[in-house]
Amino acid sequence: MAETSFFDEQHVLHRLKVGDIDAFNATYWQYHGAIYRNILRFTKNEDTAADLLQDVFVKLWEKRDTLQPGKSISGLLFVISYHLTVNHSKKALRELLAKSELSLHQSVADSSEEASDLESQHELLERAIARLTEQKQLVFTRCKLEGKSYGEVARELGISKHTVKEHLSIAMKTVKTYIRQNGRDLLAIGLLTFLDCWG
Known part of the structure; x- marks a missing residue:
């Protein structure tokens, strides 16, 4: 699959699901810049952000056979990034507390629970986005998910930057309200916090 300026996410998702390495590479080149920048905002460390970026795409490759037609790759990458970044922060905190001879009384979720949370959050985000008008x-x-600027989106959609900003403001309120009302408390709070800083 040759790399072009047009990225057909659903076509790529179908190819990725069956293990097409070119589709995986196209996905990486489409999204890696935005994902790296946003992880860096949280970690404040370039090496850590680069490591987590690689982990995001390893996780995507591992989950490729579970990809569902009609779902958003960018939404899944957002949720994977959120989980890996939060897990990294928790691990760093545990290590810091251990060095200080303090204990953290919180059990680490096992991999099946983490996978369930990831799927739940991806579904929650997808349902929230589905409530928006097509333009929004x-x-x-x-x-928010692909990390494009107002100017880039304005040019792509043939609207003004001001209109993009207005649409995004309304969309964010709608998505955040839906997530608050329909998500489990801790999952919803984490997702909303990450969404506020993303993009």
Whole structure:
């Protein structure tokens, strides 16, 4: 699959699901910049962000056979990034507390629970985005999940930067309200916090 300026996410998802390495590479080149920048905002460390970026795409490859048609790759990458970044922060905190001879009385979720949380959050995000009008879905996905600037999205959609900003503001309120009302407390809070800083 040759790399082009147009990225057909659903076509790529279908190819990725069956193990097409070119589809995986195309996905990496489409999203790695935005994912790296946003992980860096949380970690404040370039090496850590680079490591977590690689982990995000390893996790995507491992989960490729579970990809569902019609779902968003960018949304899944967002949720995977969130989980890996939070897990990294928890691990760093545990190590810091251990060095201080303090104990952290919180059990680490096993891998099956983590996988369940990841799937639940991806579904929650997808349902929230589905409540938006088509134009707002495009703006939200491109600005928040793909990390594009207002100017880039304005040019792609043929609207003004001001309109992009207005659409995104309304979309964010709608998505955040839905997540608050329909997500389990801790999962919803974490997802909302990450979403506020993403993109």
